Amino acid sequence: MPMRAVQSLIACCLAAWVCLGSQMGRATETGHPLAVGLSFDRPIDAGAAPLIVAMTDGLFSGERLNVTPNIVAGSPEAIASVASGASEFALVDLNELIRFRSQGSAPVKAVFVLFNKAPYAIVARKSRGIHVLSDIEGKTLGIAASDLSAGLWPALAHQNEIRLDQVKQSAISAAVREPMLSAGQVDAVTGFSYLSAVNLRDRGVPADDLAVLRFADYGCDAYGFAVIVNPAFAAKQPDAVKGFVRALIAGIGLTLRDEGHAVDQVLTQMEQGSRELELERLHAVVRDNIMTDEVNRNGLGGIDPARLERSIDQVGEGFKFAKRPHAADIFDDGFLPPRADRLIN
Known part of the structure; x- marks a missing residue:
């Protein structure tokens, strides 16, 4: 093959490679995202x-x-x-x-x-006698194992001198967390403050009956x-x-x-x-x-x-x-x- 033809072929291949590169999602000087x-x-x-x-x-x-x-x-x-x-x-x-x-x-x-x-919180019913974190002793706490709040709860309890053996922990699924609390089957649940608390108010639980005990307010650095x-x-x-x-x-x-x-x-x-x-x-x-x-x-x-x-x-x-x-x-x-x-x- 003549040298000029070889050079033309190389040039075409290089042009095709550049075009392919831009089509593969790389941002280029021409503004392709x-x-x-x-x-x-x-x-x-x-x-x-x-x-x-x-x-x-x-x-x-x-x-x-x-x-x-x-x-x-x-x-x-x-x-x-x-x-x-x-x-x-x-x-x-x-x-x-x-x-x-x-x-x-x-x-x-x-x-x-x-x-x-972090949005971790214990959301409780004041009508069940829970106003501050220490009130959780003697109560039933619904814990959804899928939430990381469950893993940080022992450290929070230790930090606030809460006796874990005095808290009845009930393993529940996240799907039934708010329904069980609104129905009174548990006294409090772990979850996200901006999810559980807002969802419970949407279910008709009065805002003044909810105690939102944010982990961050009790020494959690997460x-x-x-x-x-x-x-x-x-x-x-x-x-x-x-x-x-x-x-x-x-x-x-x-x-x-x-x-x-x-x-x-x-x-x-x-x-x-x-x-x-x-x-x-x-x-x-x-x-x-x-x-x-x-x-x-x-x-x-x-x-x-x-x-x-x-x-x-x-x-x-x-x-x-x-x-x-x-x-x-x-x-x-x-x-x-x-x-x-x-x-x-």
Whole structure:
């Protein structure tokens, strides 16, 4: 074959390779978005509003990211999805990630903490004699084994000098938690404050009969939901991870400025949903979990390493570690913008 023909053939192959590369989802200088998957560990509700707003209001696309959401069955499955590369990102319970890393598993890390305080709570009926945490002695506590609040409960009880042998623990499924409490079959249940408490009010339990005993108010240092990333993806596409974080911060800002709009966007992702109920849920999440004193001081998304170390110990009290992880195994702050860009004015 003549040399000129060989050169032409090589040029054609190179052009085809470049075209194929752009079609495989790589962000290019021409503006093609990078396709990434985002796993949610439970059905979408107002607790995920900042991420939904980032998707629906063009904040991710403004960072040249084409984000495709999918729902999986719990944080362990979402973490496994990211570890395997099936999803690039996931929103998971950070304490489940602590358990995952304690097993010597893949080096998946969180890059942004959405819930600065975990939503774990004991939701009780005041009419059953429970007003503060110490009142739980002598009562029946329904515990759903699937909730990580069950694993942190022993540490919380020890910290508050509650005798566990004086609390009757009833193993229940998450599906019957609120019905059993509203029917009086148990005196209190473990769960998420913004889920169980709001759902119970929706079931007709008077708000003034509910005692919402948040673990964070009784010495629990745990962080809540956080965004994790596939380590190989983060190494190859660091700018994409930084762009994802920037879009999420912008999504939080928009959510805070117009909670009604944020809930309307969430409702587009729900098969059935009540605007009134999701607005109440979002109010609770923003107040109790996202916009905390620590966030107001230090900005969105980060962690206090000393606090995270304490929370790891608290998780380990309920779940025995094969190998205790450290804060640096759990969180990578290298993708966060400067503090000034993470403060909400």
